[in-house]
Amino acid sequence: MLISFPAVATAQDGYWPEGKTFCVTLTYDDGLPSHLEHALPQLKAAAFKGTFFWLGEEVHRWSQDDLDQVREAGHELAGHTIFHPCPRKFDWVKAGNASEDYNDERMAKELDKNLANQINNGVEQGTATFAYPCGCTYIDEDKHSYVPLVKERFFAARSTRNGIEVPGNGNIDLFDVKTIAGDQHDLAFQLAQVDAAKEANGWLVFMFHGVGGDHLAISADDHREILRALQEDDSVWVATFQEAAAWVKSKQENANAKQDNAEPGTPDSATKVK
Numbered sequence: 343m344l345i346s347f348p349a350v351a352t353a354q355d356g357y358w359p360e361g362k363t364f365c366v367t368l369t370y371d372d373g374l375p376s377h378l379e380h381a382l383p384q385l386k387a388a389a390f391k392g393t394f395f396w397l398g399e400e401v402h403r404w405s406q407d408d409l410d411q412v413r414e415a416g417h418e419l420a421g422h423t424i425f426h427p428c429p430r431k432f433d434w435v436k437a438g439n440a441s442e443d444y445n446d447e448r449m450a451k452e453l454d455k456n457l458a459n460q461i462n463n464g465v466e467q468g469t470a471t472f473a474y475p476c477g478c479t480y481i482d483e484d485k486h487s488y489v490p491l492v493k494e495r496f497f498a499a500r501s502t503r504n505g506i507e508v509p510g511n512g513n514i515d516l517f518d519v520k521t522i523a524g525d526q527h528d529l530a531f532q533l534a535q536v537d538a539a540k541e542a543n544g545w546l547v548f549m550f551h552g553v554g555g556d557h558l559a560i561s562a563d564d565h566r567e568i569l570r571a572l573q574e575d576d577s578v579w580v581a582t583f584q585e586a587a588a589w590v591k592s593k594q595e596n597a598n599a600k601q602d603n604a605e606p607g608t609p610d611s612a613t614k615v616k
């Protein structure tokens with residue numbers, strides 16, 4: 343008998359809350375005008391909450407009114423640094439603001455400010471999430487990781503690594519959560535990702551930039567079709583990045599605690615030898 347394996351290893355059903363069999367998170371990077379123009383009304387119509395990784399200060403593209411609008415609609419506001427440091431190899435990176443131009447001190451300061459911006463906009467202390475600009479997790483000329491600085495301040499972080507997480511199969515790294523880029527390939531590809539996540543009882547985190555405008559855009563129609571497909575599926579839990587990460591974290595902590603209790607050699611589990 344020929345057995346074909348799915349691309350993503352399937353986890354046991356029963357992992358997700360309220361009888362849902364898989365999870366989809368809708369994330370939007372960079373605080374773009376098209377999020378307000380297209381994504382927000384579409385999310386409202388579908389009654390879904392998204393996660394918005396926005397920037398502040400010099401590359402602030404949203405006004406305080408815009409931020410209030412996103413927060414009051416119940417969406418998650420989340421961190422993405424302030425100056426959006428990315429590797430110097432990209433020609434659009436401003437001199438002085440490349441990943442290589444940062445040391446720990448500068449990045450720590452910027453993350454502090456970034457976190458404070460979330461808290462000032464209603465995010466609860468200890469729950470703020472983060473997305474690495476350009477998916478780049480290193481700084482300085484020696485390209486060392488700044489993930490420890492993110493861990494000290496944020497609850498979880500989304501990477502730009504391509505893929506679908508299946509936390510039901512074992513612990514995942516909540517500071518390196520995989521994603522599917524919404525601007526890549528066509529609508530059929532995006533809908534196939536939803537099917538793959540469902541098949542695997544997994545967690546699909548969509549990463550959108552522009553929606554019907556701005557950079558790395560998905561068309562407004564395609565974005566609406568993805569939401570429609572999710573609306574039509576009773577088995578999906580559409581959760582913010584924070585909600586889903588909190589669920590996975592508690593499951594992982596429970597599983598780890600159980601494992602600790604079942605350590606061999608303890609009186610209960612020791613094999614009796616006559």
Ligand SMILES: [Zn+2]
Binds near residue numbers: 371372422426475476
């Ligand atoms: Zn970005």
